Amino acid sequence: AQSVAQPEDQVNVAEGNPLTVKCTYSVSGNPYLFWYVQYPNRGLQFLLKYITGDNLVKGSYGFEAEFNKSQTSFHLKKPSALVSDSALYFCAVRGDTGRRALTFGSGTRLQVQP
Amino acid sequence: GAGVSQSPSNKVTEKGKDVELRCDPISGHTALYWYRQSLGQGLEFLIYFQGNSAPDKSGLPSDRFSAERTGGSVSTLTIQRTQQEDSAVYLCASSLGRGFEAFFGQGTRLTVV
Numbered sequence: 687a688q689s690v691a692q693p694e695d696q697v698n699v700a701e702g703n704p705l706t707v708k709c710t711y712s713v714s715g716n717p718y719l720f721w722y723v724q725y726p727n728r729g730l731q732f733l734l735k736y737i738t739g740d741n742l743v744k745g746s747y748g749f750e751a752e753f754n755k756s757q758t759s760f761h762l763k764k765p766s767a768l769v770s771d772s773a774l775y776f777c778a779v780r781g782d783t784g785r786r787a788l789t790f791g792s793g794t795r796l797q798v799q800p
Numbered sequence: 801g802a803g804v805s806q807s808p809s810n811k812v813t814e815k816g817k818d819v820e821l822r823c824d825p826i827s828g829h830t831a832l833y834w835y836r837q838s839l840g841q842g843l844e845f846l847i848y849f850q851g852n853s854a855p856d857k858s859g860l861p862s863d864r865f866s867a868e869r870t871g872g873s874v875s876t877l878t879i880q881r882t883q884q885e886d887s888a889v890y891l892c893a894s895s896l897g898r899g900f901e902a903f904f905g906q907g908t909r910l911t912v913v
Contacts, residue, residue: 718899730843730891730904737899776843780898787833787848787856788893788902793841 688713690779690791698797699767707762707794709777719760720778720788721751730776736760747771767798802826804905806892812911813882821877821908825894832875833895833902834867836888843891849875850897882912 689712699705711717721733734745741753751762760777777791805824813819825832834846845859849869860866864882869875879886889909893902 720901722904729906730893732901732903735901782898787845787859789845790835790843793843 688779688781688786688789690777690789692775692777692791692794694794695792696795696797698799700799701769702766705764705767705771705796705798707775707777707796709760709762709791710758711760711777711779712758713779713781715781715783717753717758717760718780718782719751719753721745721749721760721762722776722778722790723747724774724776724793726773733762733775767796769798769800772796772798804892804894804903806890806905806908808908809906810909810911812913815884815912816881818878818880819882819910821879821890821892821910823875823877823892823894823905825873825875825892826903827873829894829896829903830872831895831897831900831902832869833893834875834877835891835893837891837907838888846877846890879910882910884912886910887912 691710719736722730724730734743736743736753744750749764774793774795776793778788780788807822830851832849835843847867848856864880867877889907891907893904895902
């Protein structure tokens, strides 16, 4: 079985401060990891992914994520938050074997205060 | 088209009626997914098609739900005898395969009254 945990329903951060949105996973084989963002009344947009290689991956809008195999984590980070980053963020995983679909976490709402 | 297209964008139906939701994936994408999302909540996996392999139907909540993908392209999700708890946004996504990101459509908002 594969699963994703996003332990925080909501993260609050002041504009200009660094932000972290947490994600841990469980999967058979090696993980393929993804982050998506959903703005109000909009579809899901892809932010970044980890397939293999460098543990630090960079994505859209200045976001980055660090893959940590020993901690089975893939936390999303940004050095300086913007009010416009306020949205719902989803982590997703699938294994590199088998024929399972992408499994999503429950989502974390990010609120960036001016 | 350039992205994943879903129709209709909104559907209001009476309890007990059948509905069909359509998804046009990005051309050339071999993988197609259906999820549903209740208001502001997470994504619930429904069904996954990958190429010519048998679909993964493990997420379908009941036998009232079914889906097909014709010719490796367009997919239709059918809900029979709709119930109020079926009300949600139904999202379709497609990707090139296992290690590739999925691209999502705008979804179909289903309301069962």
